[in-house]
Amino acid sequence: MHSGTDITDVSIWRSYFIANEWIELSVRRRINIGLHLFLIIFVLETEEFHKFCKLAPQSYLNLLPNKNYADEIPECIAIRIPTIASLYIIMILIQYFYKKFFKENFICNKLNEFIDLCSVSNISVFCLRYKKYGYYIHGISPHGQSDVNMLEMYRLLDMEESDLCSKRGLLPNTDQQTFEMYLPSIIHELLKEYRRRLLETAAISHNNNNNKRPINTFGNLNLGELDMAKMVSTYVQINNFLINFIAHMLDKADYRVQDKTSMESMLDFESSSVSQGIGYFYNDSNNLFENILFSGLETTLITLELITFIIVDLLSHDYIIDAFVTYLLSLFIQSLYGRFARKNLVQKTLVDERFLF
Numbered sequence: 001m002h003s004g005t006d007i008t009d010v011s012i013w014r015s016y017f018i019a020n021e022w023i024e025l026s027v028r029r030r031i032n033i034g035l036h037l038f039l040i041i042f043v044l045e046t047e048e049f050h051k052f053c054k055l056a057p058q059s060y061l062n063l064l065p066n067k068n069y070a071d072e073i074p075e076c077i078a079i080r081i082p083t084i085a086s087l088y089i090i091m092i093l094i095q096y097f098y099k100k101f102f103k104e105n106f107i108c109n110k111l112n113e114f115i116d117l118c119s120v121s122n123i124s125v126f127c128l129r130y131k132k133y134g135y136y137i138h139g140i141s142p143h144g145q146s147d148v149n150m151l152e153m154y155r156l157l158d159m160e161e162s163d164l165c166s167k168r169g170l171l172p173n174t175d176q177q178t179f180e181m182y183l184p185s186i187i188h189e190l191l192k193e194y195r196r197r198l199l200e201t202a203a204i205s206h207n208n209n210n211n212k213r214p215i216n217t218f219g220n221l222n223l224g225e226l227d228m229a230k231m232v233s234t235y236v237q238i239n240n241f242l243i244n245f246i247a248h249m250l251d252k253a254d255y256r257v258q259d260k261t262s263m264e265s266m267l268d269f270e271s272s273s274v275s276q277g278i279g280y281f282y283n284d285s286n287n288l289f290e291n292i293l294f295s296g297l298e299t300t301l302i303t304l305e306l307i308t309f310i311i312v313d314l315l316s317h318d319y320i321i322d323a324f325v326t327y328l329l330s331l332f333i334q335s336l337y338g339r340f341a342r343k344n345l346v347q348k349t350l351v352d353e354r355f356l357f
Helices: 012-026 033-044 047-052 058-063 067-072 077-107 110-121 150-161 185-205 228-246 262-267 288-292 294-316 319-349
Strands: 125-128 133-137 178-182 254-258 278-283
Touching (some): 047 077, 077 294, 133 288, 185 228
Antiparallel strands (some): 125 133, 133 178
8 A cells, every 4th residue: 555645656666566575574484494304303313312212211222232132122103203293392492482582683573674664665554354354554654755866765764763754653753553453344345346346347348248247356356357547547546545544534434543452462352343434453563464474374384394294204204204295395385375475465456466576
């Protein structure tokens, strides 16, 4: 969503740049699965681990006169599988907590960098997860412009650093840029209406027999089959509609900005009811929009990869094969998610896929 009064004067390259950064952010994971599996193999292939999993106590193995006798003792599955799972979880938690609480707080935080990029680009992001619930990243530049040369950009950033301009937040004199949205249903209905008109135009132009076809307003759009002028007009209308909503300029819908109560934050629910077209923007200091990204599925992905590792180990009894299959599965899921994220972005924002990397 562009931040301005007339988006026809806005350079489209900034929109494409933010769209590409969003796709890159969408497939990012907090866990480096390749490094994790390498360390797992390094630990599991040690002689001490193999001895630990034997169907005999360690003290008995130490008393054997010949090492070959110990090799002939089979491993106990009841010991091997829980031990693998425990090591897997412990090592992945170490990496997760390092990334979450050290690297992202003291080195770099990709989510915060994306929010900063939105402000510098003067573009906001409006994401609907459900019909009435979503996330908003306020990307209005405090300088009111972003199509400037390099020298001017440095000057504007110096002004902001010296606190000589307004702040980046949605509310005056605040820095809060991310929000959870609890919206009135009319927002989703009006967005559907814009898409319905566009799809009706496409259906009429391709329907030589004048037979009406059912229109799925949030279904697949083949942008190559649409009239470019109509598509651009719809793109402008949707952006202007969202700009007016954020600026409190709509008669049918508005919103209030507030904090969640402690109980609401703890139980992750909204107690305020949407009435008379009034929605709520809840201040979000934890970048909860990560929930709609690939990294928001980290717990599910870790569980799936652990189950895969164990199942393959039961079949192969080879840690290298276990890690290889798990790594391939992880890459496949990440690639598949990236394809769906890219397709969803094109369908919902009407950006040209040819400019997405």
